[in-house]
Amino acid sequence: MQKQILTSGSSQLSLRVYDTPTPARASVVIGGAMGVRQDYYAPFAEWLSGQGFRVTTFDYRGSGDSLPDTADGGLRGFQADLMDWASDYEAVVDSAKAALPQAPLYLLGHSLGAQLPGFLKNQSKVDGLLSVAAGSGYWRDNAPQLKRMVLYFWYVLVPVATRLFGYFPGRKLKKVGDVPAGVMMQWRKWCLDPQYSVGAEGDSARRSYGGVTFPVLALSITDDELMTWRGTQNLINLYVNAPRVFERISPKDLAVKRIGHFGFFREQFAQTLWPRTAQSLERMGLPALMPDAVASMTV
Template identity: 35%
Template sequence: MTQQEPASEQSPAAGRAEQGGELPLLLTVQLPDGARFPVRALRREKASPGPAPAVLILPAMGTPARYYRAFAHQLHAEGLTALTVDLRGQGESTPRVTDAAAVEHGYGTIVEHDLVAVVDAIRAELGPEPPLFLLGHSLGGQLGLVHAALGIGRGVDGVALVASGSVWFRAYGRLRGPLLLLGQLFAAAASTLLGRWPGVRLGFGGNQPKGVMRDWARQGRTGRYSATGSSRDYEAALRTLDLPVLAVSVEGDTWAPAPALDHLVGKVPGARVTRIRYSGQEAGGRLDHFAWTRAGGALAKRVAAWAGPGGS
């Protein structure tokens, strides 16, 4: 069973509404293996018509949830309940990847256990009426889409992919693709040899358990999503997904170019996909794989329109 722990006291930042300020702690989810996931939120009780939709932001690989605070405030300003949570071992979540006692994990733990527990806890806290959407950046988008497709737990009402895409090397062209593949093979081998991926030291992906890097590299090599030790067929599940999907390509994003997003979205032929391109002109500033989070006001309006009544 999953233990849901409501916040025992108001966050020191709960009274601050300034752009980019810390989000109040909504609850902490604890799993049977001891992993803990603080969920932070800016709540909206009502929208017109009906309850305010909720959007849970899932971070990119090695990126802490606090990185998305400004964008969460922008989503909230557009009438949404905005929530953030760290992926296992990152940011505020525990155990840390650098903890010698940390349990090894990969994609399967995240999509079949962690996200199930977090989504169920949020559903219980917000009640049955507000629709709940996942908004995933990069790896967060990939894993959010797989989780939604598996249909485990209370489920979600749709998935937004922002600066996200498959890391299949063939989606990156004849020049970049082979280099990406070499990097993926190196990451898998180094993680196996060292016991974990020292991404902070190497400048890519943050510190990660070897299981995550092996699963990431396998998907990059084969183009198929799977998880070591899982009996579930992720690719078959993706083919059956029939939820709304918002697929956002970002101008200047070389880490998740349009062909990579095409490959990812192509895995969900039954989904109701809305494709948009977020440009620097619309954002009012230069964009890349991460810069959109600091210039996300116009994108927040697009997400709110998609998540609202009649939008998705």
């Protein structure tokens, strides 16, 4: 079911809700990666709803189905930054919680979707975060193949293209996707800071991340072409007061050649990785999920 909600600043946000065929045991809000439309998560969301979870996906303002209502649907001059995207996340959490107020609510964050929960103002409505292929975007934490070109990206391509077009034209450049100027330039600031978001945004951000007490389970992909194991640890450890568990997923565990940064949500893993998602969400409420544990994922 597709629906629209209004967020702070009266921006219209597009959501899709995947209801369960039986009474739902929990709600799951999927927070997407930078430049990735909610369409990408549709097969996974539909599968997860079949396992008894009410799933909500959404597009951040200025992206996907939440593009501004202009004659050409363009982003030139569109005002939005990452704090606005965090507000979008909050609005979706509010909507999902209102629909099932008595059920647990979990976040499933892919990349950026596991970074923004540190800024949520309604953290008390969240019962856990499952982080998939997420890490600090600080450039020294990037995977080696990305690190070779990332300084050119941040110091030349991003500022020049964003200034020229009035937004970051990622589709034309085949990098990231079309992103509002404010989002891209703030993300640039984060990625050039050794402490990523909390370093760039200061004490208020550190306090906000520190306010998270729900459990965080981080799945790190060994052949991720963007994120490293160190980057995953550096991001998740920003949630300093949350119970944290880290798991590593290797393609060889699944007898496949590749998973990568985006592969987790592809249908080829419907019989392997996806069932582990339901199990991981169920584990969120268990007292055995203790801080700073490190595990290897086996299938």
